[in-house]
Amino acid sequence: MSKRSKALNTERKQQEGRGEGRRENYKPWITIQDFPSSGRVTRIKGIKTNRQHEFLSDLERNYFYLLEFAESIIDIREQFPLLPLEETLLIAQELGIEHPTNPQTKEPIVMTTDFLITLQMPTGELKEVARTLKYKDELLKKRVIEKFELERIFFERQGIEWGIVTEQEIPIDMAQAIADLHAYYDISELEAFKVLEKETLEDLLQAFISRCVAYKGTLRNLCMQFDQTMELERGSGIALLKHLIGHKILIAELKGKLDFNKHIELNLNIKKAEERSQIG
Numbered sequence: 001m002s003k004r005s006k007a008l009n010t011e012r013k014q015q016e017g018r019g020e021g022r023r024e025n026y027k028p029w030i031t032i033q034d035f036p037s038s039g040r041v042t043r044i045k046g047i048k049t050n051r052q053h054e055f056l057s058d059l060e061r062n063y064f065y066l067l068e069f070a071e072s073i074i075d076i077r078e079q080f081p082l083l084p085l086e087e088t089l090l091i092a093q094e095l096g097i098e099h100p101t102n103p104q105t106k107e108p109i110v111m112t113t114d115f116l117i118t119l120q121m122p123t124g125e126l127k128e129v130a131r132t133l134k135y136k137d138e139l140l141k142k143r144v145i146e147k148f149e150l151e152r153i154f155f156e157r158q159g160i161e162w163g164i165v166t167e168q169e170i171p172i173d174m175a176q177a178i179a180d181l182h183a184y185y186d187i188s189e190l191e192a193f194k195v196l197e198k199e200t201l202e203d204l205l206q207a208f209i210s211r212c213v214a215y216k217g218t219l220r221n222l223c224m225q226f227d228q229t230m231e232l233e234r235g236s237g238i239a240l241l242k243h244l245i246g247h248k249i250l251i252a253e254l255k256g257k258l259d260f261n262k263h264i265e266l267n268l269n270i271k272k273a274e275e276r277s278q279i280g
Contacts, residue, residue, distance in 0.1 A: 019081035028079035062175035075118035082111040130162040173256035181246035220260040
């Protein structure tokens with residue numbers, strides 16, 4: 001790829017709006033289509049953003065699930081570009097290090113950070129933080145540290161807090177548990193509930209909530225008995241439970257996937273339940 005074609009590639013991405021927008025309007029600078037041969041890429045429909053997210057590693061995907069479940073986080077922008085390119089080129093020159101380049105053409109490339117996250121503070125103020133993900137062993141490499149220092153200074157000059165997240169800060173069991181709940185966020189799309197009117201489904205959820213907060217047996221028996229009592233398709237109670245925990249209407253200790261063969265304390269989040277009732 002020539003210098004001219006490389007410049008056109010960057011220009012094309014900017015014309016497509018990559019790296020711009022927020023929430024459902026954001027477009028990541030790098031997409032899965034840019035790496036067609038990679039086997040660890042993932043697309044996930046975001047709940048907070050209502051758009052497809054593009055992840056290039058299992059580490060990114062697992063961290064995303066934690067961000068999705070965190071109450072204070074209102075926007076997640078992955079593969080966020082460090083623009084303008086001239087800024088990172090200047091920082092690299094100041095540090096006396098080589099700027100990342102295209103391995104084929106050796107031309108400078110636009111750097112990206114894995115996540116730019118928007119948090120809503122208790123005061124209502126919005127705060128942006130940047131997080132880059134890397135396996136701990138990779139941090140021993142000099143070149144990795146050089147790139148991270150370049151990235152850190154870029155965000156420091158933007159007034160944005162930057163940090164590194166390794167696999168040690170990502171509880172895999174919890175990430176997998178959230179991923180499991182994620183699939184049940186919109187139960188109206190599940191086959192067992194498609195035939196139900198919205199009001200009927202809400203009444204069913206309210207009846208199930210009443211059972212949950214008073215039940216003392218195993219989760220499996222709770223769900224099976226509800227299915228039988230309401231003459232529902234087998235597994236419907238399990239779907240309702242995962243839906244309610246995913247929406248945080250029912251609060252359960254979430255260290256890993258739910259063990260349906262145990263009794264787990266389920267507490268009602270009254271505020272969330274009232275919000276759901278008003279929406280319904």
